[in-house]
Amino acid sequence: MTHSNAAEQQDRQEGGLKRAVEGAVREFMETLDGEDTSDFYNLVLSEVEEPLLRVVLEYCSNNQSRAAExxxxxxxxLRKKLRQHNLL
Known part of the structure; x- marks a missing residue:
């Protein structure tokens, strides 16, 4: 794969991820039904981090060094975050 092809593929992948996150955030906001919430930023980050770590570990066949890289x-x-999310 040439450098330009790799860059184009990464742009498509990132765009898809951005759209998926945007859709999930919009869907969650609709469930609030006008109610206020606080600390929404940290809520979203904590909700995203656990599945991110789990999927990356699976992808790396539970090789923590490879996943960290x-x-x-x-x-x-990485190990600290895995403990925080009970993934060890």
């Missing part, structure tokens, strides 16, 4: 985290940070 793929995520751009150091292994210690």
């Amino acid at each position: 793929l995520l751009g985290l150091n292994r210690g940070t």
Whole structure:
């Protein structure tokens, strides 16, 4: 795959992820039915982080070093996050 093809593929993948997240956030906002919420930013991040970690671990066959590299985290940070989400 050439560099330009790889860049185009990454743009398509990121666009799809952005659309999926946007749709999920809009759907959640509709369930609020006009009620206020606080700390919505942290709520969304915590809801996204657990499945992200789980799927990446599956993709990496539970190899934490490989998963940490793929995520751009150091292994210690990954392990801390895995403990926070009871994924160890």
